[in-house]
Amino acid sequence: MGSKRREIPVFEHPIIETHCHLDYLKERPLEETLAEARRVNIERIITIAVAPENLARVRELSQMAPFVYGTQGIHPHDAESYTDGVETEIRSHVGGEKMVAVGEIGLDYFYDNADREIQREVFRRQLQIACDTDRPVVIHSRDADEDTIAILGEFEDTLKRRGVIHSFTSGPGLARYAISQGWCLGFNGISTFNKAENVRDIIRMTPIDQLLLETDSPFLTPVPYRGKENAPFYIPFVAEKIADVKELAIEEVLQATYRNSLRTFFESRPSM
Template sequence: MGKKKRRDIPVFDRPIIETHCHLDYLKDRPLSETLSEAQRVNIERVITIAVSPDNLPTVRELTQSAPFVYGTQGIHPHEAETWTDAVDTEINHHARDEKIVAIGEIGLDYFYDHSDRATQQDVFRRQLQIAADHDQPVVIHSREADEDTIAILKEFETIQKRRGVIHSFTSGPELARYALDNGWSLGFNGISTFKKAESVRDIIRMTPIDQLLLETDSPFLTPDPYRGRENAPFYIPFIAENVANVKDLSLETVLETTYQNSLRTFFENGPQAA
């Protein structure tokens, strides 16, 4: 049998905000080409995400690569054991830079346990406090850690505005319900297009459209029908289409509402349109 035919990337007449990618990890093409293709498919802004001490400055440099590229500052739970006073100072110093729109990617990952769990929890708390101190939203990573994620977020209910997202949501309905009931958004990417990801689609169905964000997490998790290739921000239209299908909403509704959700989450108190 022949290979499955890949259709062209759709181009919509409404703008899209790519809320989570890692531009410094992309290898298949020059950055300028990636960003040009993103603009071609009407991606208005791109948020590239920090994960480690090494790429904190890299992300800041990337935000200067184009007017529509923004970034975050934060340490991924995989890198929690790299936390130092110097890292704390660096994130605090740059938390309100002109093109830094969130603290992240922060959280807990008990699936890989690359860092000690107690250390992950401590670094998660420290970064939630930084976000609260600077009135910045957060980008949260949670994998196989639902109970502790809820417990730690509860500690910050009185000081953190709960403006942010649990990205690449693959957790269970308990964490989803807690997050949604407390005003957080959930981010969905190419996983939602995978045949065996019905549990993720179930969460999409229970997520109000005004609390849902679109992301790629590129270069990972490339959506169908391009699975197997390196992911990139310009594949996000496939995720928008999938969300519309899963929620039985018009594509126009999904595009307009998720665009406004992205503005509210990341740009309410920060940089305006480029």
């Protein structure tokens, strides 16, 4: 909190923001946020669906600008609101031109906002959507490493495309499993927090070709802007921290994460 704030760095290489929630941003007009993101060379932004009530809003946001994309899926916090009708809506729209993944789906045993058995059922149902539609997946996993591994294991042979375990704060066991199975791990402002050495340890063990940059904005604002609402244009600070932790040149990190983002979300898209 006491870190001296400085100008957001602008790098020559473009960046893809792989995980944010544009419809949750409140601090400034969305047009200003998008313009500032472009100023710091963010080439594409993926805004993530989490609940039945924002599935349509994410689709609308993806039409705001050519560089904004979205996902369709239900977060474990809202698993108890998952219905056959919600599933039909996800299936109907996840193949859209601007929709790039099924997500954000998974398990959250930290908050336990939904019954754990229902969370597991809804996680499986949405992984099946990804299998059926040949879409990558955006996964949320918190305090649920064993069950996340077990359920992903059930889909190892049928899930043609992987995706990302985003905002990775889990242990090395889940990290090793995910890496071995071809998943990417997503890192955000948590990587800059003083007490997040456990996250930096995972960054060190993650191959650079399986690492993605994200903000998860409006949450988890990186140092040196903690205390302010997070936004996609703060992602250069995450890139800097990744480069520092992995002892790599910033350009190497930017080039690798850009390639990883394209490969994960924008390449090998099926014709719909």
